Amino acid sequence: MLWTWVKRILLVGITLLGGSCGAFIFGHDYDPLPLPAEHLRAAVDQPIDEPGESLPRVDSGEVTMAEGRAPVEVSLDAGECTFIVAGAATAFGFGQLSLHDTASRQTLVHTDAKRVGALGWCAADAPLELTLWGTDGDDFGMRRTKDGDPPGSMVYRVHVGTPTEPWQRYIVGEASGEPLAALTQIRSETAGEARDAENAPSGEPLFRVDVGVDAAIALPRSPTTRWVAQALGAVGRETVEGDPHLEGEDRESEGTERPVALVDHDHARVLAVIDPTDLPFGDPVPCVRIHFSRLAEQGAMVGRLPIPSLEETMDTEHRLCPTDPPTAFVTTADDAAAWRIRVLRTEGPTRARAPSAVPSEPLVAHIHRQAVADCEAGDLGACAEASDHLAGGRFVPRDTDAAKRYGDRACRGAASHCGAYGKLLRDTGDQAGAVRAWQRACDDANVENACAAVGEMHRLGIGTPFDALAARNAYDRACRFGHQRSCARIETMDLLHLGT
Numbered sequence: 206m207l208w209t210w211v212k213r214i215l216l217v218g219i220t221l222l223g224g225s226c227g228a229f230i231f232g233h234d235y236d237p238l239p240l241p242a243e244h245l246r247a248a249v250d251q252p253i254d255e256p257g258e259s260l261p262r263v264d265s266g267e268v269t270m271a272e273g274r275a276p277v278e279v280s281l282d283a284g285e286c287t288f289i290v291a292g293a294a295t296a297f298g299f300g301q302l303s304l305h306d307t308a309s310r311q312t313l314v315h316t317d318a319k320r321v322g323a324l325g326w327c328a329a330d331a332p333l334e335l336t337l338w339g340t341d342g343d344d345f346g347m348r349r350t351k352d353g354d355p356p357g358s359m360v361y362r363v364h365v366g367t368p369t370e371p372w373q374r375y376i377v378g379e380a381s382g383e384p385l386a387a388l389t390q391i392r393s394e395t396a397g398e399a400r401d402a403e404n405a406p407s408g409e410p411l412f413r414v415d416v417g418v419d420a421a422i423a424l425p426r427s428p429t430t431r432w433v434a435q436a437l438g439a440v441g442r443e444t445v446e447g448d449p450h451l452e453g454e455d456r457e458s459e460g461t462e463r464p465v466a467l468v469d470h471d472h473a474r475v476l477a478v479i480d481p482t483d484l485p486f487g488d489p490v491p492c493v494r495i496h497f498s499r500l501a502e503q504g505a506m507v508g509r510l511p512i513p514s515l516e517e518t519m520d521t522e523h524r525l526c527p528t529d530p531p532t533a534f535v536t537t538a539d540d541a542a543a544w545r546i547r548v549l550r551t552e553g554p555t556r557a558r559a560p561s562a563v564p565s566e567p568l569v570a571h572i573h574r575q576a577v578a579d580c581e582a583g584d585l586g587a588c589a590e591a592s593d594h595l596a597g598g599r600f601v602p603r604d605t606d607a608a609k610r611y612g613d614r615a616c617r618g619a620a621s622h623c624g625a626y627g628k629l630l631r632d633t634g635d636q637a638g639a640v641r642a643w644q645r646a647c648d649d650a651n652v653e654n655a656c657a658a659v660g661e662m663h664r665l666g667i668g669t670p671f672d673a674l675a676a677r678n679a680y681d682r683a684c685r686f687g688h689q690r691s692c693a694r695i696e697t698m699d700l701l702h703l704g705t
Contacts (some may be wrong), residue, residue, distance in 0.1 A: 206548045228692045245639045249265070256375045260365060262363075262364050265362040269358045273341035274341070275339045281328040281335065285368075286368045286447070287326055288377065288696065292322075293341070293342065295357030300340045302319065302324060302338070302340075303338050304335055305335065306338035307334040308334060308530075313385075323377055325378065326377075329388050335357065341357065361426045363492045373389075393542070394501065394543070398503040400498070404498065410547040411486045412546075415500065418540070421477055424480070425485050425550065429531055430479070430531070437465065459494075474537055474539075479531070479533075480494065481526060482559035483559050483560075484527075486550070488557065489556055490523065492524065492526040492551050493525055494524045494528070495534065500540050500544040501542035504521070506521060507521060512531040528554065573595075573601045591611040592629065609629065612630075613626065616646075623648040623653040623672070624650075636662070642667045647679065653683045653687060653691075657680065663676035678700070
């Protein structure tokens with residue numbers, strides 16, 4: 206309905222302007238007059254089929270343009286949204302209609318080049334002062350009106366209130382990225398807190414903590430939970446610089462890596478690692494229930510991974526007793542929300558506290574066994590994966606000779622796997638073998654890191670005779686593939702007249 210009226214207004218405007226349309230584009234002598242405000246007001250006051258119709262109407266009026274601009278101030282309480290319809294009673298319509306944060310002057314949302322436009326925005330968890338700016342659309346450098354003619358005005362209608370539908374519907378116009386991301390984060394957290402309050406389990410928790418995306422909780426923080434977290438965090442990584450970031454019941458933190466697990470070849474985010482035989486809630490150790498609440502707009506389920514079986518089950522609340530194995534709890538790998546974890550006492554058998562000790566069984570040995578089986582069936586990627594497990598002692602005891610056998614099979618079958626194999630050979634002292642593997646990865650698979658490694662070995666004379674020209678050629682190839690350090694190496698060698 207609104208846009209039908211806009212079309213009618215434009216026709217009226219054309220009629221009023223008559224034959225002056227040519228002057229609108231080409232001349233300065235016959236500037237069009239502003240469209241009468243009453244015509245715009247008729248459009249702005251029409252019923253709207255937009256999110257704003259569910260918000261109480263707060264204000265309407267008309268603001269005179271001054272130097273081509275007209276402002277309207279709008280105040281929102283925490284959690285409220287606004288929907289604004291505005292029309293340009295000017296010669297050229299709006300160049301831009303924009304809504305700003307009054308304090309920071311940052312543009313939140315805008316729309317361009319319209320006679321009538323609509324914008325919407327919401328406040329987060331604090332009051333928000335907004336300014337609506339309508340800018341005259343005189344984009345041709347012409348004077349806006351003849352001397353003595355009215356400058357034109359902006360008519361507006363403002364709706365403000367608490368949304369009755371999902372708040373995202375009230376973001377109308379082209380939104381600015383950073384303000385929208387910040388608003389989304391805060392509104393999501395507010396909704397998550399409200400859902401948590403509604404669904405919180407009964408009873409006083411023995412322990413409650415919120416964990417962010419870069420942490421997991423350990424109960425207790427002991428050799429067992431640390432070992433489980435480190436093993437889970439090692440999967441699928443080339444290097445592990447210490448334990449994953451792990452917080453204990455005392456809230457102290459340690460480690461550098463984000464907790465990540467591999468479950469049936471899919472990565473997951475680790476929320477908690479719990480050893481139910483050694484919980485710090487009394488002796489004997491009680492049975493507990495673990496309640497998870499996602500502090501974001503949408504909830505999610507939590508996967509339970511009994512160690513060492515890693516047989517995932519999904520729920521938001523889980524029961525653990527001292528006779529259960531160490532258990533990890535995970536969610537999806539791309540989940541960036543904070544989670545609230547509550548531990549509550551529940552009925553069930555108790556047991557004397559068990560001494561903390563690293564589990565004797567490999568945590569995910571079945572993953573390595575599957576990689577070996579896939580390798581034997583001809584999957585060269587699985588051969589490389591098995592080599593990586595054995596070289597790093599991940600989930601199986603370290604076995605360098607076996608790692609080389611699987612790495613060699615992967616490299617001989619596909620040059621793309623020779624880069625990792627070369628690194629294994631270098632780390633075990635076979636420098637010449639490393640050069641050969643990297644050379645194959647560079648020549649046959651265009652692996653930029655392998656080309657760079659060949660350049661380094663020739664430049665330093667490690668595993669192969671010093672050869673400045675060969676080094677420069679390898680660096681040049683790596684640089685063409687996008688390896689920036691190799692590009693810098695070439696510049697240095699050229700300055701020293703090496704390899705030229």
